Amino acid sequence: MMLEDPSIKYKPFNPKINLQNRDWPNKQLIKPPRWLSTDLRDGNQSLPDPMTITEKKEYFNKLLEIGFKEIEVSFPSASQIDFDFTKWCVQNSPNDVAIQVLSPCRPELIKRTIESLKGAKNAILHIYLATSDCFRNIIFNMSQKESIKLATECTLLVKSLTKENPDPSYNKTNWQFEFSPETFSDTSPEFAIEICEAVKNAWNPTVENPIIFNLPATVEMSTPNIYADQIEFFSKNISQRETVCISLHPHNDRGCAIAAAELAQLGGADRVEGCLFGNGERTGNVDLVTLALNLYTQGINPNLNFSNINSVIEIVEKCNKIPVHPRAPYGGSLVVCAFSGSHQDAIKKGFKLYEDKVKETGDITWNMPYLPLDPKDIGRNYEAIIRVNSQSGKGGASWIILRNLELDLPRGLQINFSKFVQMETEWKKRELKTNEILNLFKEKYFIFDENLENDNDLIKMLDLFKLIDYKIITDQTNKNKQIIASIQSNTLDLKLQGKGNGPLSAFANALSTYFKINIDVIHYNEHTLGKDSNSKAVSYIGIKINEIETIIWGVGINEDVTESGLIALINSINFAIRDNIISI
């Protein structure tokens, strides 16, 4: 049960950090960090079913494809799979990629770990020892002094077995060394410096080959500004800073890992360790996809390529056996979808302006309501952005019609169609899929293809009038038009005649006479469909019958623009017959 007064059980985190004049709040991120993927180690160790070798290989190859140059591939002393996979990496990783492996500060495990790297071109040997009071007291019963001694001895052991190892199987490797004062986020800042100074002295790094101090938020203890302070304090107080690479390893216990990683980079960090989509112990490691794409949307190349994010998600889900959350930043399946009407309206208008601007000026600067990233940049198409349910407005359905049928519906027709869509979503109590919307549109406005059997059955079932033939005669004296047209339904075969100042008004008059109604053409517009010489024309017509307020819409498509208008008019009559506005 939650306590009414949690302060009797939980104390506020206070790292007692002595940082005067902190610099990080005035800085901005201007370049990407060195990235390390720990998917195959920290991510893997947190899975209910750790990856098989086959899965690890597949994952590793995807990490290479994304562009990772440092990959923590295993904990070789943990299992034969990890050991064997490390050996596979030694054989198969490209020359410019460093494989990293982890071992606790336990000499026998360090020896086994280094064995797995025999023959590697580039390797990072990573050891860890928890340094916080809590861990030292509860787990190891070790004083600060004893911890420094163990860390130093283990570093010297690593040194003798790696960069100072005379064995030719080891001395050709380009060795880097990483030390993690595990639980750094809960460690006294002064003690973190003290133990890292001892390790640094033991390793003896150079500017060309710096030591990596990985400063993990093993457990996220506080708001991200505190982590940034801890990193800035470390960065300002560690000696020979130029021989040190400061690495971050934020976990996400409080849900702030992204912010912590970003602010801590401002605090002076050079490198970030994390996992794709934030897999990892408990609430996970920091999500490298989000960090990288956050940089990208600020105009900074992150050096990681997520041009085909779906292929990344596929591998991550398959190998981790954990789904990527539909709302995961950037990658989640629902992230580039708008269901709500006002969002759809804004996105639709934004796209229209953007596409026109690109066409006219070549300027591709992105400035889109609700979409911080162009979905195409990560391999997503625009079709899926707008989806339609009961929360949608006219813009959503008309976007889908535009994108799929190339029909740029006039506003009045959009409003008219959206009422049918609304009824359908409420009746079905769910989202309408693209095909359902397209079929609904075709059915409501009779956009049938006579070459399709199904469509032909519908034409017959609905008893629609079709335009069979027509002739336009121009009166040479007053330029008026006369139309002689044949229209046909299942039961009727009609020859109609009418006059007007154009083919449309002549046909409207012919129909008015036959149906004994008054037809007013209130709206007409047309555009071409497609871009080649065989393009068809589409016409949209809005009519009023007997001065009734409701506008009845018709759509017609034909190679000939005049004929498309006549078909649109016939379809508006079909619409009126179906809705019992006129009877035959």
Ligand SMILES: CC(=O)SCCNC(=O)CCNC(=O)[C@H](O)C(C)(C)COP(=O)(O)OP(=O)(O)OC[C@H]1O[C@@H](n2cnc3c(N)ncnc32)[C@H](O)[C@@H]1OP(=O)(O)O
């Ligand atoms: C924060 C992190 O993610 S750290 C990485 C954690 N990852 C893993 O643990 C995955 C792989 N681990 C394993 O396969 C196993 O735990 C092994 C092979 C490392 C060790 O297995 P075991 O020898 O059976 O020991 P066990 O797992 O029970 O570990 C506890 C022992 O290690 C000691 N230990 C724990 N952490 C550390 C450390 N950082 N440095 C040194 N010793 C440590 C404990 O004090 C304990 O010693 P004790 O048995 O004398 O009390």
Ligand SMILES: CC(C)C(=O)C(=O)O
């Ligand atoms: C081993 C270390 C770096 C770790 O995973 C952690 O502290 O979270």
Ligand SMILES: [Mg+2]
């Ligand atoms: Mg970790």
